[in-house]
Every structure is written in structure tokens, then in C-alpha cells.
Amino acid sequence: MNLQLKNLWIERGERDLCRDLSFSVLNGELIRIAGENGAGKSSLIKAILGWVHLEAGNLEFNGEDVTQHRDMLLQCQLYLGHTPGIKSVFTALENLRLYCPQASEEALEFALDQVQLGAFVDTPAAQLSAGQKRRIALARLWLTDKALWFLDEPFTALDVKGVDALEQRMSDHLSSGGAIVITTHQPLLSLAPKVIELVA
Amino acid sequence: MNYRSYFKAEWMSLLRRKQDTLNALLFFVMVITLFPLGVDPSADFLAPAAGGIIWCATALSVLMAVEGMYKEDYNDGSLEQWLTSGLSVTFLVFLKVLAQWLMVVLPLLLVLPLLAQMLFLPMSVLSVVMLSILLGTPALFFIGSIGAALTVSLRRGAVLMLLLILPLYIPVIIFATGAVRAAQMEMVYSGQLAILAAISLVALTLSPVMAAISIRASVN
Numbered sequence: 037m038n039l040q041l042k043n044l045w046i047e048r049g050e051r052d053l054c055r056d057l058s059f060s061v062l063n064g065e066l067i068r069i070a071g072e073n074g075a076g077k078s079s080l081i082k083a084i085l086g087w088v089h090l091e092a093g094n095l096e097f098n099g100e101d102v103t104q105h106r107d108m109l110l111q112c113q114l115y116l117g118h119t120p121g122i123k124s125v126f127t128a129l130e131n132l133r134l135y136c137p138q139a140s141e142e143a144l145e146f147a148l149d150q151v152q153l154g155a156f157v158d159t160p161a162a163q164l165s166a167g168q169k170r171r172i173a174l175a176r177l178w179l180t181d182k183a184l185w186f187l188d189e190p191f192t193a194l195d196v197k198g199v200d201a202l203e204q205r206m207s208d209h210l211s212s213g214g215a216i217v218i219t220t221h222q223p224l225l226s227l228a229p230k231v232i233e234l235v236a
Numbered sequence: 237m238n239y240r241s242y243f244k245a246e247w248m249s250l251l252r253r254k255q256d257t258l259n260a261l262l263f264f265v266m267v268i269t270l271f272p273l274g275v276d277p278s279a280d281f282l283a284p285a286a287g288g289i290i291w292c293a294t295a296l297s298v299l300m301a302v303e304g305m306y307k308e309d310y311n312d313g314s315l316e317q318w319l320t321s322g323l324s325v326t327f328l329v330f331l332k333v334l335a336q337w338l339m340v341v342l343p344l345l346l347v348l349p350l351l352a353q354m355l356f357l358p359m360s361v362l363s364v365v366m367l368s369i370l371l372g373t374p375a376l377f378f379i380g381s382i383g384a385a386l387t388v389s390l391r392r393g394a395v396l397m398l399l400l401i402l403p404l405y406i407p408v409i410i411f412a413t414g415a416v417r418a419a420q421m422e423m424v425y426s427g428q429l430a431i432l433a434a435i436s437l438v439a440l441t442l443s444p445v446m447a448a449i450s451i452r453a454s455v456n
Contacts, residue, residue, distance in 0.1 A: 087319050087456050110322035119313030125252040126245070135317070137241035186320075 044093035069219045071234035077219035114182040120173030124162035136179040147178035167193040187218040246335040260297040267293035279356040286355035287416025301340045302380030306388040325448040364419035368412040371432040378439035385450035
């Protein structure tokens, strides 16, 4: 897997979020996008995924132009944003089943167990805290076979146990040849990230 | 996520949020019940007007149902997941509208025979009214879904949506009530029904594409 970003220029209103930004994402790499609030970290991920307009620049995935073959990138990636699509009318298990329909009941329960939600499998998400809802979304990381992850502030609202579990899962994914692009204020030094600093 | 799991989840979600469906149904029943009381409860007035009353109530109930169609998906981040799922957003829109249509129109058709009695609508015409609802309401839902998608990110988008959508509902109402009136006069009504079906087919073909573009723009 090889994602190349060349000379990206993203504008928000009258402001340049980034200009001439170039970097690559290769197997086993963790890219940490850092910067102050409003620097454009989330917008950069959205621009790569195609729903924020690029003023200029090239995006290539495995040698193919992403603007022409967007589906190829989308098929190979998993995106978890600030609001990760958790339905309050569904239980934790049902929410996970929606996004991972191929997974067995045992696998779904195992994934929820990994994010310390084993006791809340049948609890409606409406009755869970913000951190627990985020954990339901993060449980997808234990079930996915996608090689490239885009995680937008995944540590928000997580407690220490949640942060440790997520860091361990990210480490396992990188060891198995996957790649991660993450926006976070956590330094993640143990995972030796490549840091892209955006300036507000 | 795949299309099957999405449709199943959407259907379950609608079943669990019964109040939305019930609101539309209750509104439909209330309009048809109160209208005769406010105007003229005689059979001479109500029987010829029944088609128009039923169709106006139907259009307004559909508007109620579609207005907030994407709001929750927008707020909880589901629309972002649509855009990054690798699935066709157009087809996801189609499935969502299909689920909403089934959930709102089927109960409405179930209560219609009773309400038709209140409006002195002959049983022979009732089947035409039901057929016109079956053929015409898909257009209302699909057109409404464009407005809902366009205004999903706006805080007070309901009024704008009404302004955008209501003019597009007018042809559907005209041809549907035309079919009912023709049936009441024992004239041929298949032409009006065919036009209704054509409008629904055009809406079914174009509106998921337009709603998908609107969703992409709204989530940005």
C-alpha cells in the first residue's frame, strides 16, 4: 500500500489550511497530523477521502490517481471521525453489527470486550456515555481487515484503559503491515509516528 | 456496512422511533377528521371533495415525515460513514427513502378505508385513491429527500425545505386528484395514473443522485 500526497493546497473560506503539503503513507507507518485547534487536521483527512475540495495537488493510491479512482482508496480504508455514526436507538452490539455485518456474534462480542464494553453488549447506546459510544465505534478496529485507517481524534472522551487498549490495537495493526493516519494531540511516542504539523 | 445491513438497520431504527411514523399518521387522520367539521359535513359536499382532502393530507403527512429524514444521520456522523464506506451514496439514499416510504404509506393505506367512509367516498373510487397513493407518494418521498438533504446542515432548514419542495408536489397532487375525480365521474382515469407513475419513476431515477450530491455538499 502506498498513498502519496503531493503539493496539496486546501482552502477553507479565505484561509489556506495547507499549501504545498507533501507526504506519503506506506505499510507499517503511523502518520500523526498535529496542530492547534482549527489548523485543518480534520479537513486534511476529509480532503484525502474526497469530501473537502482540493484547490491543487495530487493524490495517488498504489500509483493510481485518487481523484479518478476514489473508490479504490475507499474500499481499502476505515474512517472514524469525531462523530462516529453510533445510533442511539441501537444497542452496542447492534451498532457494531451495522458496520461489520460479516462478523460472527462471538467476534462482535470479543471486539466489544476489547474496548471494555463486554457488560454493555445489550445496552442501548442512548444510555451510554460519550466515551462508551466512542468505544463502540473503536471496536470496529478489532473486526476490520482494512489496511489503512483514518482516525480523527480517536482518544477524545476515552479513559486511561481505553487509551491503552487503542494504542495497543494501533501497534498491532502497524506491526501487521497496516498504516494509520491520525489526528491527535497525544504524542504517541511509543508508536514512533511521522508527524505532520499544521499551522493555524 | 453493506446494503443489506444498512436497510435492515434503517428499518429497525424506524420501528423503534415509532413516534415519527405515528406523528405523520396522526396528522393524516386529524386533517381528514377535522376538515368536514370545519367546512360542511354533508355527503353532497364531502364526496366530490374527498380526493382533494385525502391527497392534501397525504402530501402534508409525507412532508412531515421527510423533513428530518437525514437530521439524525447528520448529527451522529452516519452521513460521514456513508461517504467513506465505499458504498454508493445514491443507493443508500434510495434504500433510506424506500424504508421511509414503506413505514409511512403502508399504515396510511390501512386506515384509509375507514376515513374514506367518513368522507362518503364510494368503495369503487376508494381503490383508485389507494392506487393513486401507491403510485404518487414515491414521487413525494423522493422529491422530499432532495430538500431534506439540501437543508440537513441548516439549523432552521424546515421552512426553506418547504419552499423548495412544495411547488414540486403540485403536479403530483393535480394528477392524483384528477384521477380520483375522473373515477368519481365514471370516466377513464388510467392516463392520470400513468402520469403519476411516470413522475414517480423520474423522481426515483433522479432524486437519489441529486440527494447524494446534496449530502456530499452538506457534510463538507
